[in-house]
Each structure stands twice: as C-alpha cells, then as structure tokens.
Amino acid sequence: xxxxxxxxxxxxxxxxxxxRFSGLRTxxxxxxxxxxxxxxISFHVEPGEFVGYIGPNGAGKSTTIKMLTGILHPTSGxxxxxxxxxxxxxxxxxxxxxxxxxxxxxxxxxxxxKDSYDILAKMYSVDQADKERRLGQFAELLDLRAFWETPVxxxxxxxRMRADLAAAMLHDPDVLFxxxxxxxxDVNAKRNIRHFLKLINEQFGKTILLTTHDMDDIEQLxxxxxxxxxxxxxxxxxxxxxxxxxxxPTVITVTFRGPFVIPEQFQGEGNLSVPIRVTGSLDNTxxxxxxxxxxxxxxxxxxLGRWGELDDIxxxxxxxxxxxxxxx
Amino acid sequence: xxVRSWLSxxxxxxxxxxxxRMQYKFNFILASFLAAxxxxxxxxxxxxxLYKFGAIQGWSMHEIGYLFAVMTLSKTLYRTLADExxxxxxxxxxxxxxxxxxxxxxxxxxxxxxxxxxxxxxxxQGGFLLWWSLHGMMAAGxxxxxxxxxxxxxxxxxxxxxxxxxxxxATFGFWTTRITELQNLTEDAARTAAQYPLTLYPxxxxxxxxxxxxxxxxxxxxxxxxxxxxxxxxxLPALAGAALLCxxxxxxxxxxxxxxxxxxxx
Amino acid sequence: MLYFTLASKAYAxxxxxxxxxxVHNVASAMFGFMYACIWLGLxxxxxxxxxxxxxxVGYIAFTQAALWVSSFVTNGLGIPQAVRTGHISLDLMRPVxxxxxxxxxxxxxxxxxFVYKSIPIxxxxxxxxxxxxxxxxxxxxxxAIALAGAAYLSxxxNYLIxxxxxxxxxxxxxxxxxxxxxxLLAGFFIPIxxxxxxxxxxxxxxxxxxLLYVPTxxxxxxxxxxxxxxxxxxxxxxxxxxxxxxxxxxxKVEVQGG
Numbered sequence: 001x002x003x004x005x006x007x008x009x010x011x012x013x014x015x016x017x018x019x020r021f022s023g024l025r026t027x028x029x030x031x032x033x034x035x036x037x038x039x040x041i042s043f044h045v046e047p048g049e050f051v052g053y054i055g056p057n058g059a060g061k062s063t064t065i066k067m068l069t070g071i072l073h074p075t076s077g078x079x080x081x082x083x084x085x086x087x088x089x090x091x092x093x094x095x096x097x098x099x100x101x102x103x104x105x106x107x108x109x110x111x112x113x114k115d116s117y118d119i120l121a122k123m124y125s126v127d128q129a130d131k132e133r134r135l136g137q138f139a140e141l142l143d144l145r146a147f148w149e150t151p152v153x154x155x156x157x158x159x160r161m162r163a164d165l166a167a168a169m170l171h172d173p174d175v176l177f178x179x180x181x182x183x184x185x186d187v188n189a190k191r192n193i194r195h196f197l198k199l200i201n202e203q204f205g206k207t208i209l210l211t212t213h214d215m216d217d218i219e220q221l222x223x224x225x226x227x228x229x230x231x232x233x234x235x236x237x238x239x240x241x242x243x244x245x246x247x248x249p250t251v252i253t254v255t256f257r258g259p260f261v262i263p264e265q266f267q268g269e270g271n272l273s274v275p276i277r278v279t280g281s282l283d284n285t286x287x288x289x290x291x292x293x294x295x296x297x298x299x300x301x302x303x304l305g306r307w308g309e310l311d312d313i314x315x316x317x318x319x320x321x322x323x324x325x326x327x328x
Numbered sequence: 329x330x331v332r333s334w335l336s337x338x339x340x341x342x343x344x345x346x347x348x349r350m351q352y353k354f355n356f357i358l359a360s361f362l363a364a365x366x367x368x369x370x371x372x373x374x375x376x377x378l379y380k381f382g383a384i385q386g387w388s389m390h391e392i393g394y395l396f397a398v399m400t401l402s403k404t405l406y407r408t409l410a411d412e413x414x415x416x417x418x419x420x421x422x423x424x425x426x427x428x429x430x431x432x433x434x435x436x437x438x439x440x441x442x443x444x445x446x447x448x449x450x451x452x453q454g455g456f457l458l459w460w461s462l463h464g465m466m467a468a469g470x471x472x473x474x475x476x477x478x479x480x481x482x483x484x485x486x487x488x489x490x491x492x493x494x495x496x497x498a499t500f501g502f503w504t505t506r507i508t509e510l511q512n513l514t515e516d517a518a519r520t521a522a523q524y525p526l527t528l529y530p531x532x533x534x535x536x537x538x539x540x541x542x543x544x545x546x547x548x549x550x551x552x553x554x555x556x557x558x559x560x561x562x563x564l565p566a567l568a569g570a571a572l573l574c575x576x577x578x579x580x581x582x583x584x585x586x587x588x589x590x591x592x593x594x
Numbered sequence: 595m596l597y598f599t600l601a602s603k604a605y606a607x608x609x610x611x612x613x614x615x616x617v618h619n620v621a622s623a624m625f626g627f628m629y630a631c632i633w634l635g636l637x638x639x640x641x642x643x644x645x646x647x648x649x650x651v652g653y654i655a656f657t658q659a660a661l662w663v664s665s666f667v668t669n670g671l672g673i674p675q676a677v678r679t680g681h682i683s684l685d686l687m688r689p690v691x692x693x694x695x696x697x698x699x700x701x702x703x704x705x706x707x708f709v710y711k712s713i714p715i716x717x718x719x720x721x722x723x724x725x726x727x728x729x730x731x732x733x734x735x736x737x738a739i740a741l742a743g744a745a746y747l748s749x750x751x752n753y754l755i756x757x758x759x760x761x762x763x764x765x766x767x768x769x770x771x772x773x774x775x776x777x778l779l780a781g782f783f784i785p786i787x788x789x790x791x792x793x794x795x796x797x798x799x800x801x802x803x804x805l806l807y808v809p810t811x812x813x814x815x816x817x818x819x820x821x822x823x824x825x826x827x828x829x830x831x832x833x834x835x836x837x838x839x840x841x842x843x844x845x846k847v848e849v850q851g852g
Binding site: 359362363365366369370372373374376377379380381383384385506509512513516517520521524527528529530533 | 614617618620621624625628631632634635636638639640764767770771773774777778782783784788789790793
Binding site: 011012066069070071072073087090091092094095097099101104106108110111112115118119122123124125151 | 333336337340341344345348422423424426427429430431432433438441442443587590591592
C-alpha cells in the first residue's frame, strides 16, 4: 500500500547574519547551511497494517509524513501510495487519503459541525447516500450527535478530535495518517478514540500510520512500530521484539522466608559481568535486575532458590517508555 | 473536482455562513451600520476639502466620490470571496497550509472556501457613495443611465485586479512568511492613493500605480471614459483583457511560490 | 522609579521589531506623501490661506509624523484584552493605581514611536519637500509641551474607551469611532479653520483639535501658544474623568468578579 524508497530531504537554510541590518542581509545572502532532515529512509506498509511511527522531536517524523502526503517534495527517493506518486499526482492520491493533524482542526471554525461535513462531502464528491450512511455510523461509534449542531469553536478538545476523525473518514479513504490524535485528551476520550481506530483497522481494513508521543497508543493499537532518530530509521519491527532488542532489564522483587545469603559474585554495584544485579535490599526483600535475554526465567529462579527459601516473587517488565528512551 | 462542483461547493459555504451569521441578526446589522459610518468618515474628510475648494485638479466632489465608491466595492467583492488569500500569513505561520495540500483540488481553490466574509458595512458605504455620486452626476447631465451597468462591470474587473495584486503579494509569503508590511504598501497604501486622481502624483508614482501595482486600472482609468468621455469605448473590453492578464501572471507566480514551498517547507 | 521601569520596558519591548517597523515606515510615509500631493494639486489651482502650498505641505508632514504620538495609541490601553482574559482583576490588585500603571507603559510605547516612527517619517518629508525647521528655539519648547499634552490626552481618551470594555463587548467600536473623530475634528487632513462653521464649533468643544491641530500650528510658527491653556484644561478634565472611571471600574470588578 505504502512504498517508501530511500527518500532523503535536505533543507537549505540561509546563514543568519549578525550585526546591523541583519534581517535584510540574511534575505540577500548566498551562504546556505544544509540540514539533512531525512537521510535515506525506506519502508513498506501492507494494506491493513497499523503502524506506529515514533521518534524524538526534530528527528524527521513530520518531515517524512509530509513527504508521504505530498505536502513536501523529497530531495531524492521515491514514494508511492496505492501505486501513485503523491508529488506527481497529489490530487488522486489525496482522494484516497485521510489525514488528521492533532494540533489543528480541519473543520470550519465558525460553522456547526454538520455543516463542515456537508462541505467536505462536496469537496470529495461523496454522494448524499454514502455521506448519510457513513455519518450515521460514525455518529454512533464516536457519539457525535451530542454536538452535531454546535459550532466547532465551542467544542472541547475531545469532541473536536472525534469530529475530526469522522471528517477524515468521510470519503472512505483506504489510508489514514494520524498525527498525534490523542494529544491533550483525558483518559476517557483517549479510550474512545483508540477503540474507534482499532475498529476501523480490524473491521474495515484501513491502513493506518500513527505518529504519537503517547506510548500507550502504540502498545494498544499498533502491531508494528518504526522508530526514527536523527533522520534515520533506527528500528522497524513488532512492538514485542522492540522490547527484547533493547534488552532493558526486568526488575524482580524477591521476598525470602527466613534467612538468605546473597553470594559474593552478585554483590557490589559495579559488577557488570554477572547477569543478575542486586539493586536494593530491605529486611527480607531483595530487588534485583536481570536481563532475561542473558538468563532465562527458569535459571533465574533456580539461582534465587540457592540464596534462600523463596516466599514471593514479583516481576516487572521494563516500561515501554523507558524502552523507547533507550532507542532514542 | 470540476468547475461546476467547486461552484456548488462555494455556494454551500455561502449559504451556511450566512445562516450562522444570521443567528445574531441585530448585532450584525448594528455592527454593519457602524462600520459603514466610520468608513464614510474617510470620504467625508475629502468631501470637506472639496466643499471648500470646489474641485481637486478639475475633479469634482461627485467624481471623487465615484472613485472612492468603485474602489471600495471592488475591494469588498475581492475580500468577500477570497479573504483568506489576504490572510495567508496565518496559514504559513500555523502550518494550516499543509492541511489544504491534503485536499483533492488546487491549493488556491481549497483556500478560498475556508471562509466567506460578509462585509455588509463596506457594501452599505460603497453602495451609498456610488448611488450618491452617480445620482449627482446624472442630475448635472454628466452621465447617463449607461453609467450604471458600466460601473458594475468595472467593479468586477476591479475586483479581479485587486485579487491578483493580493495574490501576488501573498505569494511573497512563501519566501518571507511575514507579508503584513508588504500588504500595507501594495494593498492599503496603493488603494488609498488610487482613490484620488492619479494626475496628482509625480510621474514615477502614477506609473507604478498603473503598471506595477495596477490599482489605477480599477477606478481611475475607467472613470476617464465613463465620467468624462475620454479615451474611448475600447477601454472597457481592454480592461477585461488587463484584468485577465493580471490574473494569469499572479496565478503563475503563485504556482511558482507553491512549488518552492513544497521543496523547502516552512 | 517604578513608572520609569514600566515605561522603559515598554520601549525596550518594541526595539526588537524596529527592522519591521522601519519597513512599515515606508508605507506610512507613502500616506503622508499622497496627502501632500493632494494639497500640492489644490495649491496649483487655489490660494491656500495662511499657509500657501508649501505651508500646507509642511502642515501635512507634521501632522502625519505627530500621529504616532497622539493618535496611534494602544487600543483602550490594553484594557479590553485584559477584560477578555480576566487579567484585569490582577491588574486592579496591584499596589499601583491602574491609570498610572497603564499610562506609564503607554508613555514608553509613545516614546519609542516618537523616536523610531515620527522622526524618521518626518525626515523623509523634510528631504522630499525641502521643508523648513522652525526658526526660534522657543518654538521647539512649546511644540514639545503641545505634543506631550496631546499624547496625554490620547492616553486618557483610550483609558476611558478601555474602561468601557467592562460594560460592553463592543468597545472596539469606540476605538474606531475615536479614529473617525480624529479624522474629522483634529485637523488631520484639513486645518480646522477651513471646516464648515458648525463642524468647527463642534470640534472646539471637543479635545480633538489639541491632538494634532494645536501642536502643528505652533510648529509652523503661528503664534497660537495660547491654545496650550486649552490643552491644559482638557488634560485636567480628562484626568478627572479617568479617575472617576477607575472608581466605577473597581467597584464593578469587586462586585461582579471581573
């Protein structure tokens, strides 16, 4: 569905002059500084996939998305969406594309919500019957009836986001690009939107590309995640294997019954050669960090069993946030 | 997206905008009247001078009122239909232009239906001035009834010319982002200058106002024919040609600017 | 000391934009240039009273430059904005009287505009039209007083306009109405003595002539220094009005919560 082949994006920014009339001189300067925002990214998305696209700010995320939607032309490389090139055939591509920008609404600010849908339907040549049917579905799924007649400027953020989602889906595109759709929303609103997105992906087979800073979005929705850092794709695979690849340790809290002994080689903070690291100890409880790729669970338990009589074991997998931080 | 469907889209926008504005009917009418009154004070200033002196370089009060009226109505027509072009700076600063690039139509055609601006105050003021000046000149035998359709005609060509100037000015935004200062010059200052007969200004200035920023073609040049019988009847079709030329040039410039935006971002 | 700080902060805040302001000055100068051309055109056909053509050009030049001191003042001194955001309650809580607080800020703004707008613009006219500066040194003193008075009057008027924002959301109408009055009654484009009689009477019953006409007349060398008494009386009157308005304002905020 989406095919990206070694796209690069270079920005030439004029070198800012200092001193008097700096503004004017910068305008006429011939010195440019080249910044490579995207340094050769390739990936392939099949129809029906739900892909997360994450990265720190300034990594080239929005630049990539803009190249996919035809807003920006790549310096080199090829993009193809549904077999069409968004730069040469912007209008055809866009007819089959839905975009939601989390920070800005695409609805008409002063008009009631329903009027925006009427106008958009005309824009995308959606005929009356289809429009009514789809809006009926969305109104139910997203609970839009409550503010159907309200001007967009009076909506809460959650309501506006729901309305925007319906607007993006009105012309039944096959591909959806979502840029931070859950930003600033409360827990309920987030849940509502995630439910909707999962539905259209699983039941209607929509291909979705989601950029977000919210790791729960990724965990709950995406089967695949791509990490971009410094203009390059540093990871492309499933969420599960991302955790494993990063190899952040699992934190295990062990409670012993009765006395226990921590063997010599595991004591001391600076001992990196052993797979088990003791990070704390209080009364009968010991906290350790283990990388489960270095030592499997059964072996860990056997080892702990040698220290003393086990009473309780609590295992905590690394936070996805922390995993991501590691990638960044 | 065909022409017909775009027009039907725009018509829908007009209907819904008017409907939602009408909800505050009283406020709206009152505000329009006040706006009309306040704007007429600009003409009153000149009218006072003319009252005392009689004419400015041979142009009477009614003739100058006519210049004012045509310019106001042309501007109103342009800004009613395409106000967002004038506000392109906001779209560039907020990144809202990107949104328009996700629509299945040329960016300019996606930009215009973002807002329909009802400028009743300006319509009242311009309309009143037009009626007053034409009425005065008809009473004095200076013009006949043919002046009415002719005036409406030049208001439309004038709107096209002002739109072209506005579009070209806005296109600079693709390079400089901020266009307010430039708009002050090419739109506000130029327009004010053309409200008075161009013969008042030094040659270099009147040439600029006819060729570079052709506001002079909106009201002054056609008035020479309509009010004074100078030049000849060819002026009217020639104006359409000039308006079309301005439009084509500014559209080309806009497309160039847009390609630049798409290669270098904002 | 506080007031000086408020004023200089307002001044400094504008400094970073002086590049853009200089570009804007070109457009502003154009307007004055146009008006001057109109009078040049008129002067070719008619005698222009006390002034003569060159005098009228000088008249336009000075009034245009003076606009930045006595006309282009912050809308309502920022009060309507503060009312909308609710900030007004904070402002009223300060240990400084609202009027003097806002006025100090505005003086900084006006000082900046004088240096970076009025003076450059006047210089352009001076060169373009070969104007003459006043002959006597004492004229400059009187002009300074007149301009300071004009600025003060403008501040008061805008304060009252701003105060009205607490009772109506349509205070912007008052602001534009004020501008319309300036266009007509302050001697903006035409000296007041050439207005129709009835309009002249109305003008002199208002503070508007003291905003532009009086400073310009003094600058051009007409011995109208006695007008400064009028400036003074209006200053006193509008100060009283402003203090009164503050009282109403304060009561309204305390009662209604702003």
